[in-house]
Amino acid sequence: MARILVTGSAQGIGAQTARDLTALGHQVVVHGRDSTRADAALAEVPDAEAVVAGDLSSLASVRELAAAARHAGPFDAVIHNAALGPEQDAPVITEDGLERLFQVNVVAPYVLTCLMPLSPRMVYIGSDAHRYGRADLGAPGPDWTGHQAYADSKLLLQMWVFELAASATHAAINVVHPGWVQTAMGGPNATLPLREGTDTPVWMATSDDDLALGSGAFVHRRAQEDVNPATLDHDQRAAVVAHLEEITGLVLPTS
Ligand SMILES: NC(=O)c1ccc[n+]([C@@H]2O[C@H](COP(=O)([O-])OP(=O)(O)OC[C@H]3O[C@@H](n4cnc5c(N)ncnc54)[C@H](OP(=O)(O)O)[C@@H]3O)[C@@H](O)[C@H]2O)c1
Numbered sequence: 266m267a268r269i270l271v272t273g274s275a276q277g278i279g280a281q282t283a284r285d286l287t288a289l290g291h292q293v294v295v296h297g298r299d300s301t302r303a304d305a306a307l308a309e310v311p312d313a314e315a316v317v318a319g320d321l322s323s324l325a326s327v328r329e330l331a332a333a334a335r336h337a338g339p340f341d342a343v344i345h346n347a348a349l350g351p352e353q354d355a356p357v358i359t360e361d362g363l364e365r366l367f368q369v370n371v372v373a374p375y376v377l378t379c380l381m382p383l384s385p386r387m388v389y390i391g392s393d394a395h396r397y398g399r400a401d402l403g404a405p406g407p408d409w410t411g412h413q414a415y416a417d418s419k420l421l422l423q424m425w426v427f428e429l430a431a432s433a434t435h436a437a438i439n440v441v442h443p444g445w446v447q448t449a450m451g452g453p454n455a456t457l458p459l460r461e462g463t464d465t466p467v468w469m470a471t472s473d474d475d476l477a478l479g480s481g482a483f484v485h486r487r488a489q490e491d492v493n494p495a496t497l498d499h500d501q502r503a504a505v506v507a508h509l510e511e512i513t514g515l516v517l518p519t520s
Contacts, residue, residue, distance in 0.1 A: 266290050269342045271283045278390065282466050315337050331376065332380075338382065351416075379513070387437070397413075399417050400420060439477075445457060448462070
C-alpha cells in the first residue's frame with residue numbers, strides 16, 4: 266500500500282485516478298483549488314484519507330498548499346495532474362504578473378516540487394500536445410492562442426521535469442500522457458472514456474515495472490514514446506530551469 270497525493274482531484278482524470286488508487290487499497294490525499302473544490306474532491310473520492318487546498322494560479326496559495334501537503338505527507342508518490350486546458354481566448358495575467366496558463370501548468374508544479382520532499386515516484390501529467398510546443402519563455406505576444414500556450418506549457422513542464430529526472434537520480438520521475446480523455450478539458454468527443462484515461466497514471470505511480478521504476482520517460486499506454494527534441498536538449502532545459510528559478514526564487518531538489 267502506498268500513500269499518494271493527486272493534485273486537481275475534484276473532477277476529471279485526477280478524481281478518477283484518486284478513486285482507482287483507493288479502490289486498489291492505497292491511501293490517497295486529494296486536492297482542490299479552494300475549500301469548496303476541496304469539499305468537491307472529497308465528495309468525488311469518498312475513500313480519500315485527507316484533502317489539501319490551494320490555487321495554482323497564485324504563488325502565495327501554492328506555498329500554502331505545499332505547507333499543507335508537507336504536513337499531510339510523506340508520500341510514496343505524487344501525481345501532478347492539475348492543469349488548465351487550451352480553451353482560453355486571450356492571455357490572463359495573474360496577481361504574480363505571469364500568464365495564467367503558464368503559471369498553473371508550469372510554475373505551480375515547479376514550486377510544489379521545490380517546496381516538498383521529493384517522493385520516490387513523481388508522476389507529472391503531460392500531453393502529446395507538447396510535440397508542437399515551443400520552448401518560448403517570453404511574454405505573451407499578439408499571436409497568443411490558448412492551444413499554442415497549452416502545448417508550450419506541456420513542453421516547458423516536460424523540459425524542467427526531465428532536467429529534474431537527470432539530477433535527482435534516486436527518484437522515479439516521469440511524464441505521462443493519458444490519451445484524449447472524456448473530461449471537461451478533453452470534451453465529449455474524446456476517444457477514451459474517463460476510466461481508461463487513468464490506467465497509465467495509476468500504473469506509473471504504483472507498478473513495479475521497470476518503466477515505472479525508471480526515470481526521465483514520456484509514457485503513454487504503459488510504453489515510452491518519443492518526445493519533442495527540445496526535451497532532450499540539456500542547454501534548453503537548463504534555460505527553462507534558470508527562468509523558473511528567477512521567477513520563484515526556488516531551486517529544484519536534488520535529493
Ligand atoms: N483530457 C484529456 O484529453 C487530456 C489529454 C492530455 C493531457 N491531459 C492532462 O490531464 C490532466 C487532467 O486533465 P483533465 O482532462 O482531467 O482536466 P479537467 O477535468 O479540466 O481537470 C483539471 C483539474 O485541474 C484543476 N485545476 C485547474 N486550474 C487549477 C488551479 N488554478 N488551481 C488548482 N487546481 C486547478 C481543476 O480544478 P477544478 O475542478 O476546480 O476546475 C481540475 O480538478 C491535465 O494535466 C491535462 O493537461 C488531459
